[in-house]
Each structure stands twice: as structure tokens, then as C-alpha cells.
Amino acid sequence: MSEMDARASGAAPVLRNVLVGMLVVIAVVLQLSVAPAFAIRDITPDLALLVVVAVALTRGGQAGLVTGFAAGVLLDLAPPADHTAGRWALSLLIVGYVASRVRESSNTHNGPGRPNALTVMATVAACSFIGVSIFAVSGLILGEAPLTLLPTVLISVGYDLLLAPLVIPMLLWLIGKGDF
Amino acid sequence: MxxxxxxxxxxxxxxxxxxxxxxxxxxxxxxxxxxxxxLETSSGGSxxxxxxxxxxxxxxxxxxxLDQTPVLEPARTAVGEVLSPLETGAAMVARPFTGIPEWFDTRDDLRERLAELEAENSTLRRQVEVTDYGRAKLAEYESITRAAEDLGYALVPARVTAFGPAQTFNRTVTIDAGSAAGIRSDMSVVTGDGLAGRVLRVTKTSATVLLIVDAASVVGGRVGGADTGGKKSGQVGMVRGSGVVAGRSDAGLLTLDLIDQSAAPLKGDTVVTWGDGRAAPYVSGLPIGEVTDTFASVRDSSRTVRIKPYVDFGSLDVVGVVVPNDTLSDRAVVTPEGELR
Incomplete structure (x- = not known):
């Protein structure tokens, strides 16, 4: 699918996919190793989620879905994780879907091109809330999460929003670089 | 066509x-x-x-x-094998930056932390100072627990609080458990090593114990192992205390007068109590000591066996009182299974 997309946009598909894959791996590694040092009340920023949002906003469609799913599976299986696999995969999959829909409607209303800053920030907020909530609620359903979810989710969303202006433009630029 | x-x-x-x-x-x-x-957009995006x-x-x-079964474990391991080095590397590279949040600590924070650490330090130091005593105490309690398992009797643990003075010629001690702990008079008192004595009298919170080294103490004893004459083991006699804990050559030793005068137990044979297991004063099967030597008295044609008790009466600390299994006690009872009840 991404090959077809790539052929449509005329870029080397392999390079682009490798770039996205590398971004996902780097985000997951940083989120697991470096981000805990900057934790606020033990809540770390969701770098992988930001990457998924950026990919979905730039490329949309299945790229967002697959990137979200892949990043989620990686987070589910990477070493410190001990929760039921598939929880982050589901969360980031939905995040990718929502961000893709945002890009799509932004394109229909404002024409092609990058979504404006306000849209990006709103998307990050919504996606962060949705992603962390799905992860937390799925944990609740599987009996793996504590009952006080809301403060954690809110702090997490706030942290992601704080980080978004620093990270998202860079990501959009990088992924755009891969496009052309 | x-x-x-x-x-x-x-x-x-x-x-x-x-x-x-x-x-x-x-x-x-x-x-x-x-x-x-x-989806109907002409922008080329999908x-x-x-x-x-x-x-x-x-x-x-x-x-x-799948994760409910161990199927995913290889995948987890594989991802871990790949990502762990990356994580370690990233953490190492980022170490100069991960210290950044500490730069924003205020002096008050640091001072507070210093006070906390000092308090913790003094607590730990105090713990270290008493740790040897605590460890010895723990070992004593553990030996009591083990004794309960070995002997198959329920024990009430107690600590020796007072020694009767030697000038009274009574070898008695006071323990800190009394009738409230389920202790009655004539119950056997043991340590982790063996029989120590029996309860003479009880108050609500304490009990007086007559040690088996007291001159007035008589315990039914049975020798384990065969004797020199090839006779069967299990020779029965009376174990008496010498009344002397220190000073003389027979200090702390017990004597065993065998009922069968001709029997001659071997050195190193174990002497245990005999009784019916329920009745006071002494329950059966508690180790008393081992035979050190045997000598015959020509005058009354009897044979005396010297026994070295297993218990060191000079340093009694934690003891256990043998109680019936269903005893109600105000403290924990060590059951024969080695558990606390």
C-alpha cells in the first residue's frame, strides 16, 4: 500500500518507509530509556504517539494506521513492558486513524498541504487523550490498571502538548524530506 | 470471431x-x-x-x-535483544542531559533532602548498632521454631528475665510468659538445644523455671544407643542436677542413675526424657545431654553416668514452654509444624 502511495507521490518508497521505521524505533527507544529522566510524577511523554501523529498527518491513510500499529506492537514487546501485548498497538492504531481523518478533512477544507499549527496542536491533544485513555481503559478491562486514571491521563496529555511544538515540526519536516 | x-x-x-x-x-x-x-479528495493523499x-x-x-499464553515470549525476547542495547546506548548518550531536571531543584528542596537523608542515616546507624543483638535474637527464635518442629510439640516462646542467685543454691530462672500465655506449672521448658527445666509456679505474666542442673531436679532419662554389654538401648534412669553451674570440676554436669545397675552406656550416647508425652512434669523425647563418662561406686555397688547437658545454662535467653496444641495464649504459639499461631 505504501509503495502505491509512494509511486503516486513519486518518491523512493523504500527510503520513505525506512525513514518512518527508524523514527518509530528511535522514538520507542528514547521513550523507554531517556524520557523517564524527565518524568513528571513518573509520567513520561509519549514520543511514539507523537511520531504516529506526525506520520498520520503527513501521509495519512494506511500509513498512519500501520505506523501506529507497528509502534504500538514495539512498545508492547520492548523490554520493561509486562502488560498484555496489543494494548499500545490498539491505542496507537486508533491514534493513527484519528490523525489520518484529521488530515483528510483538513485537506478537503483547506486544500492540500500541511495542516496549520492550531489543527496540529488540537490533533495532538485529542490523540494523546484518546491513546492514553484507550491504553488505560484496556488495562482496566484486563484488570491490570489502578482505578485512578484521570489525573494520569490529564498529566500525560499536558506533557504531550508541551512537547508537541518542539517535536512535531521537526518530525513533519523530516517525513516531508522523505517525501521529496 | x-x-x-x-x-x-x-x-x-x-x-x-x-x-x-x-x-x-x-x-x-x-x-x-x-x-x-x-476518499474523493484529489490531493493524492489517501x-x-x-x-x-x-x-x-x-x-x-x-x-x-496470544499474550495470555506463552506464545509471545520469543517475540518479547527478540525485541528485547534488539532494543536493549539501543536503550542502553541512548541512556548513556543522554546521561549529560538527563541530569537537567536536577538543575531546577531549589535550595529549599536540597536542604529538605539533606535533612531527610540525615534522619535516615541516623536511623540506619542505630539499626546497624543493634543488628548483631537482633541477629542473635532472631537465631534464638529460629532455633525455638526449629525445636518445635523437631520435637513435635507446640511451644510458647518466652525470654529469660531473671536468674536466681547462686547463693540460694537454687538454679531457677524467671521467664516473661505466665498463665496469660497459657503456661501452667510443671510444663517442660526447652531451648533450641534441648531440655532446660520445668515450670515451678506461674503468675499472670511470668513463670519460675527450675533448671535441670538444680540439685533438687529429677528427670526421667533414657539412654539412646546400645551399651558395651551389647544390651538393648533405652536404659532408663533418673537424671539429677549437681546444683553447680560453675567452679567445680563437675560444674554444669548432670548425673544419671540407671535402674539397671549392670548397664554401661557408651560415651557420646544421647539421653532423652521419658514420659507419656502429655503428662507433666516432663514430656517424652526431649534431648537432655550426652554421656561423658561412667564410673562404678564400689561402696553401694551402683553405677553413675555423667551427662553433659546440651543446653548452656550460663547464657539462657529465648526458651520455649511445651504446651498442649490447643492452648489459648496471649502471644504467638509455635505449632509443631513450625508456624506461628
Whole structure:
């Protein structure tokens, strides 16, 4: 699918996919190793989620879905994780879907091109809330999460929003670089 | 129609054209599919497709289901093998930056932390100072627990609080458990090593124990092992205390007067109590000590056996009082299974 997309946009598909894959791996590694040092009340920023949002906003469609799913599976299986696999995969999959829909409607209303800053920030907020909530609620359903979810989710969303202006433009630029 | 064409080569060419026709048709739907993926936008981007979403959600559900079994462990291990070095490397590279949040600590924070650490330090130091005593105490309690298991009797643990003075010629001690702990008079008192004595009298919170080294103490004793004459083991006699804990050559030793005068137990044989297991004063099977030597008295033609008790009466600390299994006690009772009740 991404090959077809790539052929449509005329870029080397392999390079682009490798770039996205590398971004996902780097985000997951940083989120697991470096981000805990900057934790606020033990809540770390969701770098992988930001990457998924950026990919979905730039490329949309299945790229967002697959990137979200892949990043989620990686987070589910990477070493410190001990929760039921598939929880982050589901969360980031939905995040990718929502961000893709945002890009799509932004394109229909404002024409092609990058979504404006306000849209990006709103998307990050919504996606962060949705992603962390799905992860937390799925944990609740599987009996793996504590009952006080809301403060954690809110702090997490706030942290992601704080980080978004620093990270998202860079990501959009990088992924755009891969496009052309 | 092409079949009606006269020349075979022409027919062939037409067939090839026909075959080529569908090929180009295939390509067109692919492009249309591509455009349909973009959901009516002409921008070239493609919106998410519902089928992909559903498939991937089902993948998530499958993953979660698979994770209930150990199927995913190899995958976890593989991802860990790959990502762990990356994580270590990233953490190492980022170490100069991960200290940044500490720069924003205020002096008050640091001072508070210093006070906390000092308090913790003094607590730990105090713990270290008493740790040897605590460890010895723990060992004593553990030996009592083990004794309860070995002997098969329920024990009430107690600590020796007072020693009777030697000038009274009574070898008695006071323990800190009394009738409230379920202790009655004539119950046996043991340590982790063996029999120590029996309870003389009880108050609500304390009890007086007559040690077996007291001159007035008499305990039924049975020798384990065969004797020199090849006789069967289990010779029965009375174990008496010498009344002397220190000073004389027979200090702390017990004497055993065997009922069968001709029996001569071997050095190193174990002497245990005999009784019926329930009745006071002494329950059966408690180790008392081991035979050190045997000598015959010509005058009254009896044979005396010296016994070295297993218990060190100079340093009694934690003892256990043998109680019936269903005793109600205000403290924990060590059951024969070695558990606290």
C-alpha cells in the first residue's frame, strides 16, 4: 500500500518507509530509556504517539494506521513492558486513524498541504487523550490498571502538548524530506 | 470471431491483443483503487480505509489473546535483544542531559533532602548498632521454631528475665510468659538445644523455671544407643542436677542413675526424657545431654553416668514452654509444624 502511495507521490518508497521505521524505533527507544529522566510524577511523554501523529498527518491513510500499529506492537514487546501485548498497538492504531481523518478533512477544507499549527496542536491533544485513555481503559478491562486514571491521563496529555511544538515540526519536516 | 480469420498468424496476434487487453484493464482498476483510497479528495493523499482499521484492530485482539499464553515470549525476547542495547546506548548518550531536571531543584528542596537523608542515616546507624543483638535474637527464635518442629510439640516462646542467685543454691530462672500465655506449672521448658527445666509456679505474666542442673531436679532419662554389654538401648534412669553451674570440676554436669545397675552406656550416647508425652512434669523425647563418662561406686555397688547437658545454662535467653496444641495464649504459639499461631 505504501509503495502505491509512494509511486503516486513519486518518491523512493523504500527510503520513505525506512525513514518512518527508524523514527518509530528511535522514538520507542528514547521513550523507554531517556524520557523517564524527565518524568513528571513518573509520567513520561509519549514520543511514539507523537511520531504516529506526525506520520498520520503527513501521509495519512494506511500509513498512519500501520505506523501506529507497528509502534504500538514495539512498545508492547520492548523490554520493561509486562502488560498484555496489543494494548499500545490498539491505542496507537486508533491514534493513527484519528490523525489520518484529521488530515483528510483538513485537506478537503483547506486544500492540500500541511495542516496549520492550531489543527496540529488540537490533533495532538485529542490523540494523546484518546491513546492514553484507550491504553488505560484496556488495562482496566484486563484488570491490570489502578482505578485512578484521570489525573494520569490529564498529566500525560499536558506533557504531550508541551512537547508537541518542539517535536512535531521537526518530525513533519523530516517525513516531508522523505517525501521529496 | 477471430476463429473465422483465415491466417493463423493473424489469429495469434489477435489473441495476444486480447490477452494484452485485460492486462491494461488490470492496471486501471489499481489506479482507481488508489484514487478511491483518497476518499474523493484529489490531493493524492489517501484517507484511512475501514477494512485496514478493522484488520489491525483484530490483530490487536489476537495479540492480546496470544499474550495470555506463552506464545509471545520469543517475540518479547527478540525485541528485547534488539532494543536493549539501543536503550542502553541512548541512556548513556543522554546521561549529560538527563541530569537537567536536577538543575531546577531549589535550595529549599536540597536542604529538605539533606535533612531527610540525615534522619535516615541516623536511623540506619542505630539499626546497624543493634543488628548483631537482633541477629542473635532472631537465631534464638529460629532455633525455638526449629525445636518445635523437631520435637513435635507446640511451644510458647518466652525470654529469660531473671536468674536466681547462686547463693540460694537454687538454679531457677524467671521467664516473661505466665498463665496469660497459657503456661501452667510443671510444663517442660526447652531451648533450641534441648531440655532446660520445668515450670515451678506461674503468675499472670511470668513463670519460675527450675533448671535441670538444680540439685533438687529429677528427670526421667533414657539412654539412646546400645551399651558395651551389647544390651538393648533405652536404659532408663533418673537424671539429677549437681546444683553447680560453675567452679567445680563437675560444674554444669548432670548425673544419671540407671535402674539397671549392670548397664554401661557408651560415651557420646544421647539421653532423652521419658514420659507419656502429655503428662507433666516432663514430656517424652526431649534431648537432655550426652554421656561423658561412667564410673562404678564400689561402696553401694551402683553405677553413675555423667551427662553433659546440651543446653548452656550460663547464657539462657529465648526458651520455649511445651504446651498442649490447643492452648489459648496471649502471644504467638509455635505449632509443631513450625508456624506461628
Amino acid at each position: 477471430s476463429l473465422l480469420s483465415p491466417r493463423p498468424s493473424e489469429r495469434l496476434r489477435k489473441g495476444m491483443e486480447q490477452r494484452k487487453g485485460p492486462k491494461s484493464m488490470v492496471r486501471r482498476p489499481r489506479e482507481r483503487l488508489n484514487r478511491r483510497g483518497s 484517507g484511512p480505509k475501514r477494512s485496514w482499521l478493522i484488520v489491525l484492530i483484530l490483530c490487536c485482539a489476537t495479540l492480546a489473546t
